[in-house]
Amino acid sequence: MSDAAAAQLRRILHVIPLLGDGKEHELGDLAARVEVERETVVKDLLSVALRFDDPGGFVEGIQIYVEANRVSLVTRHFLRPMRLTASELRALDLGLAMLRAERLPEKQGAIDRARERLRQVIAKLPPTDGMSLEASTGADVSARKISVLRDALSNRRKATLLYRKADATESTQRGVSPYAIVSASGAWYLVAFCERSSGVRMFRLDRIEEITPLDESYEVPDDFALDELLASGKVYVGETLERLRVRYSPRVARWVAEREGVPLAKDGSVTVDHPFADLDWAVRHVLRYGPDAEVLQPAPVRQEIARRLDGIRVLAESLVERSSASPAAGSA
Numbered sequence: 645m646s647d648a649a650a651a652q653l654r655r656i657l658h659v660i661p662l663l664g665d666g667k668e669h670e671l672g673d674l675a676a677r678v679e680v681e682r683e684t685v686v687k688d689l690l691s692v693a694l695r696f697d698d699p700g701g702f703v704e705g706i707q708i709y710v711e712a713n714r715v716s717l718v719t720r721h722f723l724r725p726m727r728l729t730a731s732e733l734r735a736l737d738l739g740l741a742m743l744r745a746e747r748l749p750e751k752q753g754a755i756d757r758a759r760e761r762l763r764q765v766i767a768k769l770p771p772t773d774g775m776s777l778e779a780s781t782g783a784d785v786s787a788r789k790i791s792v793l794r795d796a797l798s799n800r801r802k803a804t805l806l807y808r809k810a811d812a813t814e815s816t817q818r819g820v821s822p823y824a825i826v827s828a829s830g831a832w833y834l835v836a837f838c839e840r841s842s843g844v845r846m847f848r849l850d851r852i853e854e855i856t857p858l859d860e861s862y863e864v865p866d867d868f869a870l871d872e873l874l875a876s877g878k879v880y881v882g883e884t885l886e887r888l889r890v891r892y893s894p895r896v897a898r899w900v901a902e903r904e905g906v907p908l909a910k911d912g913s914v915t916v917d918h919p920f921a922d923l924d925w926a927v928r929h930v931l932r933y934g935p936d937a938e939v940l941q942p943a944p945v946r947q948e949i950a951r952r953l954d955g956i957r958v959l960a961e962s963l964v965e966r967s968s969a970s971p972a973a974g975s976a
Contacts, residue, residue, distance in 0.1 A: 652688055652691065655678045655680065655684075655685075655688050656688050656689075656691075656692060658677070658678050659674055659677070659678060659685065659688065659689070660692070660717070662674065662677065663708075663715065663716065663717035664717065666716070666717070667716065668714045668715070668716045669714065669715055669716065670713060670714060671685060671686070671713055671714065671715055672713070674715065685715075686715075689708050689715065692708065730766065730769045733762060733765060733766050733769075734766065736762060737759055737762050737763070737766070740755050740758055740759050740762070741759070743755060744756070744759075748790060749790060789849055789852060789855060790825065790832075790849070792855045792857060793822055793825055793834055793849075793855065794825065795857065796822045796857055797822045797823075797824070797825070799861075800861050800862055800863065800864075801857055801858060801859065801860065801861060801862075802819065802820065802821050802822075802858045802860045802861070802862055803819075803820055803822060803855055803856060803857050803858055804817060804818070804819055804820075804855075804856040804858060805817070805818045805819075805820055805834075805847060805852050805854070805855055805856075806818075806852070806853040806854035806855075807847055807851060807852055807853065808851050808853060809851070815853055816840070818838055818839070818840050818847070819838075819839040819840065819858075820834070820836035820837060820838055820839070820845075820847070821836055821837040821839075821862040821864075822834060822835075822836045823835045823836055823837065823844065823864055823868060823870070824870050825849075826870065832848070832849040832850070833846040833847060833848055833849065834846070834847045834849060834852070835870065837862075844868070848922070887917045887918065887919065887920050887941070887942075888917070888918040888919070888920035888926050888929075888939070888941075888942070888945060889915060889916070889917050889918075889939070889940040889941045890915070890916055890918065890929075890930060890937050890938065890939055890940065891913055891914070891915045891937070891938045891940055892913060892914050892915075892916070892933065892936060892937055893913055893935070893936040893937075893938075894911065894912030894913050895936050896933060896936045896937075897909075897912055897913050897914040898912075900914050900916060901914040904916050915940070920942065920945075923944065923945065923948060926939075926945045926948075927945065927948050927949055927952065930945070930949055931949065931952070
């Protein structure tokens with residue numbers, strides 16, 4: 645989508661709900677709301693109303709009336725209540741949970757209230773599929789952690805972390821100089837210079853067990869650039885330089901290639917090398933593509949995926965056995 649088309653879409657999405665009350669509106673007022681000329685508003689509305697490829701039997705859902713200085717809209721779409729299915733409501737709850745994970749604690753109140761209203765609606769629906777009614781992103785970032793780290797950032801004070809890596813059984817102590825707090829790959833991270841590694845590292849906040857502020861000060865290097873550490877929402881700094889190599893089948897390769905900016909192979913597949921700094925992220929990324937993604941390296945990722953899939957298989961077999969045994973138990 646071009647920049648001009650994107651700007652027009654934003655204006656339309658802003659103006660149409662304003663007109664949804666069924667009343668007449670001054671063109672000048674609408675133009676001022678979206679900060680464009682009156683003629684631009686008229687052209688935007690005409691682009692919504694004028695189409696030349698409607699199929700037979702098409703029923704117009706929106707009627708727009710443009711006068712010299714006024715405009716109005718007639719539609720029932722903004723008046724009828726939303727009737728979402730249970731699955732759609734759960735998907736909406738999950739989306740809010742993901743949005744909450746990207747917000748600081750003081751910004752999470754409105755999202756929590758919206759999710760509570762959603763839960764009340766979901767709880768009244770009949771349990772048709774046995775799915776859980778609670779959505780969670782798995783990220784647990786306490787307000788105290790962020791508060792302490794923000795103080796350290798503001799005052800340019802070093803800190804000591806008690807940190808446990810994803811594949812570690814024990815925690816280690818790290819002396820750090822905080823550079824930034826960011827949300828990436830669906831989790832919150834501390835970007836800091838790590839004295840143990842002698843370089844900039846990313847620490848997942850939910851893996852930081854303790855934070856001890858220090859009196860020692862530090863300076864952020866002039867050449868530090870946060871945008872160079874992040875790309876496409878992925879974490880690009882880790883404890884190792886290992887890469888995650890994944891082959892995507894022709895069924896999904898075209899979209900992956902477009903997103904990653906890499907060419908397709910002759911057979912229509914695509915192979916991508918991802919920065920590998922987090923085992924959990926690697927497993928989640930591959931499993932989301934199901935049979936259309938194959939891990940070529942490293943071996944630990946293949947082994948972890950195999951272990952989790954085997955666990956799912958065992959669970960599924962157990963559920964089938966229980967389901968098969970139920971009728972016999974009921975008739976006895």
